Amino acid sequence: MSTPERPGAAPNPSDDGLRDEAEACLRALAGDGARLREDQWTAIHALVVDRRRALVVQRTGWGKSAVYFVATRLLRARGAGPTVIVSPLLALMRNQIDAAERAGIRAATVNSANTDDWDGVFADVEQGAVDVLLVSPERLNNPDFRDLVLPRLAAGAGLVVVDEAHCISDWGHDFRPDYRRLRTLLADLPPGIPVLATTATANARVTADVAEQLAEGDTLVLRGPLERDSLHLSVVRLPEAEQRIAWLGENLDALPGSGIVYTLTVAAAHEIAGYLRDRGYEVAAYSGQTEPAERLQAERDLRDNKLKALVATSALGMGFDKPDLGFIVHVGAPQSPVAYYQQIGRAGRGVDRAEVVLLPGAEDQKIWEYFAGLAFPPEPVVRTTLDVLDAAGRPLSTGALEPRVDLGRSRLEMMLKVLDVDGAVRRVKGGWTSTGQPWSYDRERYARVREAREREQRAMLEYIVTEGCREEFLRRLLDDETAVPCGRCDNCTGRRRPATVSAEGAARARDRLRRPGVDVAPRRMWPTGVKDDLGVGGRIAPADLAEPGRALGRLTDIGWGNRLRDLLAPGAPDADVPADLVDAVVRVLAAWDWEQRPAGVVALGSLSRPRLVGTLARRIAEIGRLPFTGAFEPAAEPVPRRHNSAQRLRSVWAAQTLPPPVASAAAAAGGPILLVDDRIDTGWTMTVAARTLRAAGVPAVLPLVLAVPN
The missing domain is CATH 1.10.10.10 (Winged helix-like DNA-binding domain superfamily/Winged helix DNA-binding domain)
Structure with missing residues (x-):
């Protein structure tokens, strides 16, 4: 059980000297004018004097990091060991290290991006040269770190901090399995080591769950109001993806300072960044797939106002600290209002006004379904x-x-x-x-978690259409009982952003989003575990390989993706390939820089969409004046859906048969063959079919499909 949530306790007169010391530490961290909030002091006192476990749930920008940095200075001055902070994102770690150094706190980190430095970091810890060690939660699942390093760190720690603690709870919007291991770690800590957990986004259920996991006994919970009086929230509803992107291109200049444009998918981040660069904006794409060095440079460029915006996925959500961030725009709605409030909380921490705009899309729910x-x-x-x-x-x-x-x-x-x-x-x-x-x-429990996720999605849809105060709506979902109308959002003021774009802007955005063509890399290695039954393993032989291929678009695109998702949705009717898709595929072919022009076209056999695939292959052959040499014949029964490479390869290994006349005609064409299908998922059907054509004497196989997943 946890103690009741309560305002900061009045300091005991005997604590005056300690508070003065704490205030001095805070000024070193945050500047001469900084003063501790009462709940900050309550938490610091609980950690330093009472050696308790505490959960602090406070809005972004409230000063949660100040609590553990000040507590660290006080504990270290009294002979305690270093503070161990479990922190989820590399960007957040970099910000925390920078903040610590400003306060004279020696900080270091061990994570997946600095493995070469680990031995030196651990040696510094042993010698007392490190005050704060930041650890990524993934390290907790590494056997050597868990069994050899972590016990020594925990036994000698002066304070253990769990940052973004909502990740512990599977009720939280960003549950991470690695965080679950913290419960075991905390249970094994020696007596008297204080523990602090912090988060800005936890409703009552998540708060209770985290407090319970922190300690079987008494946990101090300090929960404050979540109002962000600098945020001005609005929603702009536009029906088409190109209109939303055009709105961004036409309004980004008017948004104050620099900011973040959030997207739901990696593909959308790159598409939108490319479009904005075409419009002359200094922007960069940012996602979990971005190389670490590029991510670091992008963060620096935004922090130094060299960029108008980072166009980012949620990989930037908890991991970026820029107090003067002037705006947050979401192109596509997150599936959780709690996650949304957490992301928009990055803005307006050090400025009087920050603009928050949501541009929801009809495709959002389909992306939610995928996740x-x-x-x-x-x-x-x-x-x-x-x-x-x-x-x-x-x-x-x-x-x-x-x-x-x-x-x-x-x-x-x-x-x-x-x-x-x-x-x-x-x-x-x-x-x-x-x-x-x-x-x-x-x-x-899993059913309840699924139902909770579905409720959050419904609530997000309600947020989009609500006529009430938007900030109050979000805060009440976080069980903030102090929530009242903000007086700042579009609904409170009646001042709504225009949901219009110029015809020229929409056309430019449409041209960018409908720019066809996605590279498709061929499979180059057979999956492990299939050699005994299929007789293949290791590298795919050069004589069996497909060439790099092309797709019209990604299913996660906000351009072609919307059209392709509807066309290829389960249960969608099979029909002739639409003329506009043929025209777009022709543009893909025209831009294809192949070494040798195709000499013929072969279609893959399809049980679900034979008309779509067949007419696509024939139209390409007709327009390109190439022979259509025929099609593979599919198995009599649909191939079961499989989810990993080995099982997928087994299921498709004999699912397509190449009739001898088709094989002979393809080989007789005397050059590369375009191999046409509706989509590539895992790539194994195309890999096996290409191998079959190569064995029949085709010198090169060029995969061509309408869609790839991402």
């Missing part, structure tokens, strides 16, 4: 994984598990991490082993 497919797997899949590990009698790597478990790599890793925390499996050198401990599938 919902990454939830915890159903029980039969989990049981299969446990059975495989039980039977192996030795550690199995994730790659070795993939051929035996029908899950993609990232979802399989997530499931194993949860099972590890639950005690059913253990990560060791060489992979994963079964512990043999009984484990039950908490079906009811």
Whole structure:
């Protein structure tokens, strides 16, 4: 149980000297005019004097980091060991290290981006040369770090801090399995080591869950109002993707200072950044796929106001600190109002006014549905994984598990991490082993989490159309009982941003978004675990390889993606390929810088869309004046949907047959063959078909499809 949430307690007269010391530390950190808030002092006193465990739920910009940095200085002055901070994002770590150095606190980090520095960092910790060590939660799942390094760190720590603590709770909007391991870490801490957890986005349920995980006993919870009086919220509803992008291009200059443009997908971030650069704006794309050095440079450029905006996915959500950030624009609505409030909270921390604009799209819900497919797997899949590990009698790597478990790599890793925390499996050198401990599938809890996610999505849709105060709406979803109408948002003031764009701007955006063509890299390695039954392994032989291919667009695009998602949706009728898609594919072909012009066209066989694929292949052949040499014949039954490379390859290995007349005609064409399909998902159907054509004597195979996933 946690103590009731309460305002800051009045200091004891005997604590005056300690508070003076704390105030001096704060001024070193934040400037001469800084003064501790009462709840900051309450938290610091609880950590330094009472050695308690505390959860601080306060708005972005309130000063949560000041609590643990000041507490660190006070504890270190009294002979305590270094503070260990578990922090989720590299950008956040960089900001925290910079802040610590300003206050004379020696900080270091161990994460996936600085592995070469680890030995030196740990040596500095041992010698007392580090006051604060920041650790990414993923390190907690590394066997060597967990078993050899972490126990020593925990035993000698003066303070343990869990930043962005809502990640601990699977009710939180950004649950991360690695964070679940913290409960074990905290339970094993020696007595008297204080613990601080902080977050800006936790409703009552998440707050209670985190407080319970912090300690079986008494946890001090300090929860304050979440009002952000600098934020001016508005929603602009435009029907088409090109109109939303055009609105951004025509209004970005009028937004104050520099800011962040959030997108739902990596593809959208790159598309929008490219369009804005075409319009003359200094912007950069930023996502989890951006190289670390590029991410660091982009953060610096925005912080130094060299960029008007970063066009970013949620990878920037918790990890960027720029007090004078003047605006946040979302192109596409996040699926959680809590996540939305957390992201917009990055703006307006050091300025009187910051603009917050949401540009929702009709495609948002389909993108939400895609991410919902990454939830915890159903029980039969989990049981299969446990059975495989039980039977192996030795550690199995994730790659070795993939051929035996029908899950993609990232979802399989997530499931194993949860099972590890639950005690059913253990990560060791060489992979994963079964512990043999009984484990039950908490079906009811997973269902409740799924229902909670669905409620959040409905609430996000309600936010878009609400006629009430927007900030009050979001704060009440965070169980902020102090929420009242803000008097600043578009609904409160009646001042709405125009939902119009110029015809020229819409046309420019449409041209950019409808610019066809996505490179498709061929598969170059066979998946592990299929050599015994399929007879292939290692590198795909050069004589079997497809050439780099092309797709019209990505299903996650906000340009062609909307059209392609509808065309290729499950249950969508099969029909002749639309004329505008043919024209776009022709433009893809015209821009294709191949070494040798295609000599013929072959279609892949399709049970679900034979007319679409067949007419696409024939139209390409007709327009290009190439022979259409025929099509593969599909298996009589649909190929089962599989989720990882090994199982997908097995399912498609014999799913397509190349009739001898088609093989002969393709080889007789005397040059590269365009191999046409509606989409590429994993790439294995195209890989097997290309191998078959190459074996028939085709010198090169050029894959051409309408869509790829992302």
